[in-house]
Amino acid sequence: MKEDFTTYKVKDLLKLKDFGKEINLKGWVRTKRGNKQVAFIALNDGSIIHNIQIVADLEKFDEEIMKLVTTGSCISVNGILVESPGQGQPVEIQAKNIEVYGTADATNFPLQKKGHTLEFLREIAHLRPRTNTFGAVLRIRHAMSFAIHKYFNDNGFYYLHAPIITGSDAEGAGAMFQVTTLDLDKPPRTEESAVDYSKDFFGKRTGLTVSGQLEAELGAMALSLVYTFGPTFRAENSNTPRHLAEFWMIEPEMAFYDISDNMDLAEDMLKYLVQYAIDNCYDDLEFLNKMYDTELIDRLKFIIENPFERLSYTKAVDILMASGQKFEFPVSWGADLQSEHERYLVEKHFHKPVILTDYPKEIKAFYMKQNDDGKTVRAMDVLFPKIGEIIGGSQREEDYEKLLNRIHELDIPEKDVWWYLDTRKYGTAPHSGFGLGFERLILFITGMANIRDVIPFPRTPQNAEF
């Protein structure tokens, strides 16, 4: 927008020392205080968690205009940058002119100066980005997205765009949302009266992706190092603080990596991302540390400084059985570990992130590389304090016969995965990969407790508002 004065972001103004400089800034009013002579307006434009203080000598301003400057309103200010005589801020703006872009009726604007519960803010998700908490979370979320692309780019990976609509449910990662253009009131029927999907848009039954992994493997068999980073959908009726129906997932896939290389990558990437947050989002982390989780920054630093504990599923089961700990679910070799077991290992036994490997094949997916013992597969799960499984991955089975046998054992229709099997037929290669839940990463980085508070507009069962 054309202005006489140059427009600045609050983030830059707070660092500026050009006292006397004429500037313009635009943003949303957080609070207004004052008396008959002078008003103090705390303005925030989302560029940084801090507000900047606007000082308005009321004799210079139309009373009617100043009445419109209320919590939540949007204004543009022309003024002079001055050193602040008051406590609490290095600089402030002596206002010369205030233009009100948008009012916010104080009697019904839901956000107040006081703190709100996160549950209440979820009900007004259209306005919660204007709070300090969500400003911090959303800036960190952005920084982590950027850092993920930077990390992979700097390490020779290529960003592969896996499809969102897919006809393959072969991975069995979860229930799919169906995608169709058929008339649900009267769909076309076959002679056997089943729904005739050959008449559907794609000529077959399709759904939203539950994982880009299979497609990522196809890419890795050409570009060597690839990753996907996109939305992922699970139509599970999951009601927990760790699950969303629509979430974002990062799935690197690497040719010529074995399970050990895979673990090295996972650990290095997670540490890189934590370090990136500390280096680039410290103001926001400090705020979250103060308001929600006083151990947050210490925990982040601890992650960077200590190697993750790596051990096999079998050893983990031994430790759990020898622990003398009373678990709600008994531990036995062959059963999947429960949340309480994972938490015990991470939070009570090792006191640091744990990578578990070599799980029984029965409890893992068909594509994982089979070990020589005939019982286990080269899976790896990275378990983090507070949030549990943050990464699930494996070395993949590259042997055509072994993979085919496993597919038959599990009754997966061969016609659905012929293209996947083809990669093992033509120039197969040892390879590995994993999936990192983006929102779970953000949970860990921000110290937030509920996954619905680290995505702008959460999608969960019975909730697609906003």
Added chain:
RNA sequence: UCCUCCCUAGCUCAGUUGGUUAGAGCAUCUGACUGUUAAUCAGAGGGUCGCUGGUUCAAGUCCAGCGGGGGGAGCCA
């Protein structure tokens, strides 16, 4: 989906063994104050106690069903 807890003013909550006209802080409005920092001080307005039914002389309070939300579990990332 299962277990469990919660639902009282715009927000956060109190409300005794069931008993007069349901309270507080903050927010809002009005007024006071020459620089405030979640400003302060004084006053005012603001309620279908989630909804429906039941027990009772009497229900915010007890019971049942329904709805919404939190936490735990499962599914997983």
